[in-house]
Amino acid sequence: MTDNASLQSRRVAAVPRGVGNAFPVFADRADNAEVWDVEGKRYIDFAGGIAVLNTGHRHSKVVAAVREQLDKYTHTCFQVLPYEPYVELAERLNVLAPFKGDAKTIFFSTGAEAVENAVKIARAATGRPGVIAFTGAFHGRTMMGMSLTGKVAPYRKKFGIGMPGIYHLPFPTGDVTVAESLRALEFLFRADIEPGQVAAIIIEPVQGEGGFHPAPVELLEALRKVCDDHGIVLIADEIQTGFARTGKMFGIELSGVEPDLVTVAKSLAGGFPLSGVIGRAAIMDAAEPGGLGGTYAGSPIACAAALAVLDVIEEEKLLDKANRLGEKVKGAIAKAAQRNDTVAISGVRGPGAMVAFDIVKKRGGNEPDAEATKRVTQAAIADGLVLLSCGVHANTIRILVPLTVEDEVLEEGLGKLEKALIAANG
Known part of the structure; x- marks a missing residue:
């Protein structure tokens, strides 16, 4: 059976290190805001292929249009x-x-x-x-x-x-x-x-x-x-x-x-x-x-x-949905920031569903904490959440979940995000 470890070994041998990978997790299939790796583990996708999948993985209308064109x-x-x-x-x-x-x-x-x-x-x-x-x-x-x-x-x-x-x-x-x-x-x-x-x-x-x-x-x-x-x-x-x-x-x-x-x-x-x-x-x-x-x-x-x-x-009125989705995501992050057992969070921001926040060294401060940010993304992927960082100081968590995400999948993902923010504080 193909697994992530063996594919990572092959990748290191065959592909130059100049192209980075956020995680040594190899995708096998995907649907809307969910991805399954080659070992069968399920992930909720808050990265969206770095803002490529506003309409989700394999939207049925997109797939149908491509199939029709393929036949021409x-x-x-x-x-x-x-x-x-x-x-x-x-x-x-x-x-x-x-x-x-x-x-x-x-x-x-x-x-x-x-x-x-x-x-x-x-x-x-x-x-x-x-x-x-x-x-x-x-x-x-x-x-x-x-x-x-x-x-x-x-x-x-x-x-x-x-x-x-x-x-x-x-x-x-x-x-x-x-x-x-x-x-x-x-x-x-x-x-x-x-x-x-x-x-x-x-x-x-x-x-x-x-x-x-x-x-x-x-x-x-x-x-x-x-x-x-x-x-x-x-x-x-x-x-x-x-x-x-x-x-x-x-x-x-x-x-x-x-x-x-x-x-x-x-x-x-x-x-x-x-x-x-x-x-x-x-x-x-x-x-x-x-x-x-x-x-x-x-x-x-x-x-x-x-x-x-x-x-x-x-x-699907995704302009309106982006605004509603963004408010829900920002609300969940703001709520997590009020806890005393998470990493320190500041600067929740972003229009629509282009949401981000910073990880800082202490509550109420603004000194970037790149190491804690990395711990958050690593804790997230271990729990089945694809989460990316960015920023000039590498301390920003960005959320680019598909706008077509189902409500229950979004809620599950936000729960995993909160758990990662807690785990990274350990």
Whole structure:
């Protein structure tokens, strides 16, 4: 019989250590918010494939759409022989775009590709090279994505100097205020690059890997004005926040600020590799024919899955459910934080069902405790709960349970979370 230990040995021998694994637990099958490993042990999934499974593992409508497409064709390359699912999905996303006016959408395979191409489109539209990002941001592991990412370890460590023309501003969390972030932007324009050489500013409406910190509305409004004043493209990276996770289709909608380009991926296609850039039509048309695309970009299988995902979000009212689910999760965490036998908890936060909290060294304090955070995730997995950490100090617990989770499974998972918080305090 195949077991986790033997598969882990094979994995260590065959796969480089540069790709990490949160847990040496090998999946065998999954359904909605539950996973079973190769040894038959059941887990409740509070990770959702890192925000990929807002509609759960193997949603019946997504699976049916994929099976139907499989019987037609699996690949032609959109640049050779185009196909309707790509066009239909673009049409639907254009209607959903979080800005006024005409929109166009192009598809790729991964989030990093979406980010790279958003930068290419912005550079084509403006004729400028510079791009501004933020500390704590995560935009992918390609060379451009790594360069934009505002965290050295592990994403930039050993990989040399990033791409030229990339600048970082402090993101307003902790001791950093919005005023200080904007002051840093003023300094940047004076010392390093003039506004007329900046193609784009890219920001996550809620930082993902950085610790689930929402971008303050005041900051987003100020960035919108700066972009308008200087002809800079504002890019909202919605790869982790998109498709109902925050209680809106896109996280930027919570602010009322309209971006120029939006990068999407993760939960767009319910577990199938698909990403894209949605943008203002005039900007999207700046690149020359042949300048954008990819052999697998916009896979017909993934497009079919994504069309089903959009149906599920609408039919099952997942925007509303995300808000209800998030309140229930935050309430359970706040209740656990009142106990005297758990690890110290602070900063319960997040819009909709994009929920996080910090583990700190003592109650009422704010000193990060990365070791205790690791004990929490280890205690959780031992008890059958898949739970991930994140944050610049590795002390944030993030919850990305599928929005389609059954009530009883959610309650069971929250019970396991509380037990892990207690066990980690032992």
